[in-house]
């Protein structure tokens with residue numbers, strides 16, 4: 042595994058242009074893997090984790106080794122991932138999950154052989170209405186290293202700019 046520090050040192054120009062960006066040190070580590078990496082799949086939700094479950098339980102070969110980025114808008118009012126979802130992620134071969142939001146069942150998540158980064162714990166479960174968006178990566182070859190370093194935003198931005206890559210999954214309330 043390449044250290045994220047070494048990636049930053051090797052690419053100062055990319056850091057300047059913003060093509061290489063690092064996570065702010067806001068994330069806590071959960072799960073057995075503190076460091077993990079992989080191409081990302083991004084789901085955007087707000088206080089509702091139905092789409093997160095749909096992705097993690099899909100058992101699709103295409104998701105093996107990938108990192109699920111859950112853009113939960115930074116809400117700390119409820120959890121978007123818990124022990125059951127973390128176990129699904131592990132069993133279906135995801136490398137890890139990054140949650141811009143909270144997790145619950147922390148002891149159960151810590152028993153899973155995946156990496157999870159999240160803002161913190163919340164014991165409160167989320168809504169179950171199924172609102173949100175899933176973004177598919179237009180460049181599946183673009184990998185990310187998730188430790189303290191992220192190419193995630195870059196990929197996320199490209200996806201936002203590419204309408205074809207944005208799949209409206211299900212919006213029903």
Ligand SMILES: O=C([O-])CC(=O)C(=O)O
Nearest residue numbers: 122123124125126166167
């Ligand atoms: O059901 C949820 O919202 C999250 C949860 O507790 C789990 O994954 O175990």
Ligand SMILES: [Mg+2]
Nearest residue numbers: 123124125146
């Ligand atoms: Mg639970």
